[in-house]
Amino acid sequence: MVLHISSALTASALHPLLCFCFHNTYPEMENASGLHRQLASMKKNLFDQGYLDEQFYQLEELQDESSPNFVEEVVTLFFRDSSRSMANIDEALQQCPRDFHRLDKFLHRLKGSASSIGAAKMKNECTRLREFCSEENLDGCLRSFQKVKNDHTILRQKLENYLQLLRQVGPVDRASRSGS
């Protein structure tokens, strides 16, 4: 940016202009680093509370200039896939007589996609749910599935917030992605 100083301008007229130029850049920088910090803290929270595991880092590692929205795209696919699986599981649990073999197939699918994005809590609860399923323990299945649904809802909200912030920040550099 070139500042052309005309001799017609008085010092007092120039002063506010210069102040504007300086202050204009600072809020941007502060805003960016503030967002980065918020992003890092959100991510740390997700990990500390056990919602995500290291597999999520793998997703971030795969995001680059040639695939700049990779994380968001995979997460979107996950929620699409998992919602479908959960609807199938719901239906299978209502069905009479219960087909636990069929139920297990849906659970396998759900657990697989949860583990693919690093959705740790969901994955672990799916494991427990599959155990109840193999025992044909309907009550256990229902209770466990309720937990899975809750984990799913919470994760969805948290990741939506995270991704929204990620979009604001733009391309995230490796330093903030390393996540410690």
Add this chain to the structure above:
Amino acid sequence: MAVVAEAQFHVLAVDDSLMDRKLIERLLKTSSFQVTAVDSGSRALEVLGLSEDLTSSSAVSPAHNGSSSLKDIPVVIMSSENVPSRINRCLEGGAEEFFLKPVQLSDMKRLRPHILKGKSKEQQLQEEETSNTSISSNKRKATDEELSPERRRLRLSNNSLI
């Protein structure tokens, strides 16, 4: 402009989950493989130009003048389940390797030895055929039937070879 000295290998990835296909595609591309991703075993055979009848010892590929078959292509299995008996059955049935999902970037380097092995297997096959040894692919059909459609095949690109 850099000249690519190393040949690019082409991997056919098969998985019924769109999410997992996206992941594996990204993993492979990041590791400099060419990728085609399909959602089923039948689709995979279609892409390879092979017929679904694998009981005949030569599943013919029209594109390759009848000399190619599924047994020439190294197959790597992937699954989210770690069931040793199932894994062993796959390996005994002819799979080269098993990857536990979620597949990692570090797993990609485990592919290269199998690609090169695949080429020498093809040469071995030609030698064996000339000496009239029949190679049964019934094993492979059994394997295909038992497996869920989660497998990856490696195919040498036509312009390869180191």
